[in-house]
Amino acid sequence: MTAVSGITPSGHLTLGNYLGALRRFAEPTDKPGFYFVADLHAMTTLHDPKRLGSLTRETALLMLASGLPDESVFIQSAVPAHAQLAYLLECTAYVGELSRMVQYKEKGRGKPMTRGSLFTYPCLMAADILLYGAQRVPVGGDQDQHVELARDLAIRFNRTYGRTFVVPELHRATTAGRVRDLLTPTAKMSKSDPDEAGGVLRILDSPDVLRRKVMRAVTDSDATVRHDAVAKPGVTNLLEILGACTGTPPVEVAARYTSYGDLKADTADAVVALLEPVQSRYAELAADPRSVDKLLAAGRDRAIAFAQPQLDAATRAIGLRS
Numbered sequence: 001m002t003a004v005s006g007i008t009p010s011g012h013l014t015l016g017n018y019l020g021a022l023r024r025f026a027e028p029t030d031k032p033g034f035y036f037v038a039d040l041h042a043m044t045t046l047h048d049p050k051r052l053g054s055l056t057r058e059t060a061l062l063m064l065a066s067g068l069p070d071e072s073v074f075i076q077s078a079v080p081a082h083a084q085l086a087y088l089l090e091c092t093a094y095v096g097e098l099s100r101m102v103q104y105k106e107k108g109r110g111k112p113m114t115r116g117s118l119f120t121y122p123c124l125m126a127a128d129i130l131l132y133g134a135q136r137v138p139v140g141g142d143q144d145q146h147v148e149l150a151r152d153l154a155i156r157f158n159r160t161y162g163r164t165f166v167v168p169e170l171h172r173a174t175t176a177g178r179v180r181d182l183l184t185p186t187a188k189m190s191k192s193d194p195d196e197a198g199g200v201l202r203i204l205d206s207p208d209v210l211r212r213k214v215m216r217a218v219t220d221s222d223a224t225v226r227h228d229a230v231a232k233p234g235v236t237n238l239l240e241i242l243g244a245c246t247g248t249p250p251v252e253v254a255a256r257y258t259s260y261g262d263l264k265a266d267t268a269d270a271v272v273a274l275l276e277p278v279q280s281r282y283a284e285l286a287a288d289p290r291s292v293d294k295l296l297a298a299g300r301d302r303a304i305a306f307a308q309p310q311l312d313a314a315t316r317a318i319g320l321r322s
Contacts (some may be wrong), residue, residue: 003029015203018278025270032072035077043117083124126149182234227239
């Protein structure tokens with residue numbers, strides 16, 4: 001089965017990005033998937049070009065450092081077929097369904113200077129998926145709507161112009177799909193939060209910083225360790241992080257603790273131990289930029305070779321080429 005997924009370089013990647021995405025991408029499969037840095041998606045709102053370039057490179061290195069097959073990693077904008085197919089899908093999508101997309105409703109609708117790309121980018125995301133004949137799309141729960149749109153567009157295109165695309169299926173993480181902010185455990189731990197955000201564990205945070213952030217995590221005054229997302233969101237978040245790091249169900253983790261201090265200390269140790277190999281490999285890659293360039297070029301060339309025939313088939317089907 002072919003897996004496809006991308007990560008938008010909108011900030012420094014977090015523990016949630018690693019647990020919910022990168023670690024899953026690195027799991028052995030019958031054939032390598034296609035995993036890309038979605039730099040085009042980072043342009044739907046105002047951005048700093050230099051920061052975008054820096055974060056794109058950092059994200060690519062972290063994907064490689066996390067153990068993804070070398071030939072599976074590439075930069076989205078380096079494969080022109082993504083933007084080309086996106087326009088064909090814009091010609092397939094309806095204004096009504098795009099206007100219902102959550103990102104547009106929350107960030108753009110009715111607001112001044114909203115970029116047109118914020119409205120149409122779900123078509124680019126659908127192109128990301130459909131170009132590679134993806135049968136499963138590993139995404140977080142907040143991306144369900146986009147995969148459903150990709151499915152709808154594939155079905156509509158096939159029905160209107162003849163069978164062209166594989167209709168993908170959603171593949172959601174079963175654990176740690178939504179790591180919460182340590183200081184605001186009712187909110188997602190987001191890479192888009194300010195760099196100095198104290199509740200966000202970044203993959204490249206030093207061990208001391210990781211420990212300090214975990215030890216300052218919000219809990220409650222009850223002093224009882226149990227897994228209860230409604231009544232005890234802070235404690236539950238720590239249990240889920242520790243469980244995801246160690247491969248243990250959170251309820252089982254909870255049974256081992258009677259104090260928040262011990263829970264925090266062990267969670268901090270587990271996070272540091274989990275991220276240490278990734279940080280070490282990242283440092284090696286960062287010290288050898290030419291090798292990284294070669295790896296990303298290989299990923300780009302493989303993606304182009306795979307995507308171009310699908311783009312050609314869609315172009316012929318819609319009537320632009322005989």
